[in-house]
Amino acid sequence: MAGVAWHYVLKFIITGDAAVGKSSLLIRLTDQRFLNNPDPTLGVEFGSKLITIPEENKVVKLQCWDTAGTESFRSITRSYYRGAAGCLLVYDVTSRQSFLNARTWLADVREHADPHLTCILVGNKIDLCSDDGQPGRRPREVPTEEGERWAKEEGLLFVEASAKSGENVEAAFVQATRDILNKIKRGMFDNDRSPGVKLSQPSSDTLNLEDDRTRTRCCW
Numbered sequence: 001m002a003g004v005a006w007h008y009v010l011k012f013i014i015t016g017d018a019a020v021g022k023s024s025l026l027i028r029l030t031d032q033r034f035l036n037n038p039d040p041t042l043g044v045e046f047g048s049k050l051i052t053i054p055e056e057n058k059v060v061k062l063q064c065w066d067t068a069g070t071e072s073f074r075s076i077t078r079s080y081y082r083g084a085a086g087c088l089l090v091y092d093v094t095s096r097q098s099f100l101n102a103r104t105w106l107a108d109v110r111e112h113a114d115p116h117l118t119c120i121l122v123g124n125k126i127d128l129c130s131d132d133g134q135p136g137r138r139p140r141e142v143p144t145e146e147g148e149r150w151a152k153e154e155g156l157l158f159v160e161a162s163a164k165s166g167e168n169v170e171a172a173f174v175q176a177t178r179d180i181l182n183k184i185k186r187g188m189f190d191n192d193r194s195p196g197v198k199l200s201q202p203s204s205d206t207l208n209l210e211d212d213r214t215r216t217r218c219c220w
């Protein structure tokens with residue numbers, strides 16, 4: 001892979017109710033850290049990271065848009081659904097309401113995004129309901145099987161994760177990326193029709209995974 005900085009740039013959106021951990025998942029992916037009290041997202045935030053898919057011998061640059069989960073920002077964030085190749089639809093496993101509301105978020109995505117978009121349902125905050133006797137535990141309100149079942153019914157990928165511990169965070173993006181690469185192989189995305197998928201610009205840059213992490217706040 002020498003001489004290629006990345007083979008694909010994929011646009012991802014992260015959506016779901018406020019406070020389910022969307023921004024925390026992005027910070028975990030790009031910065032490998034966790035904030036107990038992050039600033040609430042206003043509008044949209046952006047983060048990018050290079051990941052490798054070894055079996056495909058491909059380097060993929062993920063460009064992730066972190067949308068605000070509040071109703072008042074919906075009209076702003078809708079335009080960001082357009083052109084996305086992947087979507088993380090996030091709920092909190094300790095909040096049944098956030099799981100029920102995922103239906104509305106999915107309807108929004110389906111209305112505004114590319115029909116070929118790969119969507120992965122992410123049940124976040126699994127650290128809160130582990131059995132380790134630590135303080136601050138909360139009961140799980142959405143069993144794994146229920147999340148899995150609904151994801152299957154809707155044709156979504158599924159994973160449970162924790163932005164706090166980092167469990168399955170990169171794996172969620174990798175799983176979705178694999179699916180998108182398969183779709184690219186089958187010709188479902190192309191450069192012209194799908195602004196969320198860009199093909200490689202061969203370059204002489206040395207491949208450097210560490211230097212390509214950025215987070216940007218977009219202000220309105």
Ligand SMILES: Nc1nc2c(ncn2[C@@H]2O[C@H](COP(=O)(O)OP(=O)(O)O)[C@@H](O)[C@H]2O)c(=O)[nH]1
Nearest residue numbers: 018019020021022023024035036125162163164
């Ligand atoms: N225990 C735990 N708390 C989390 C996790 N992810 C996010 N949080 C907390 O949940 C709150 C909302 O997170 P945030 O990322 O701002 O949610 P957003 O509104 O969906 O972007 C914050 O207090 C986070 O620290 C997680 O995986 N585990």
Ligand SMILES: [Mg+2]
Nearest residue numbers: 022023040041
């Ligand atoms: Mg946020």
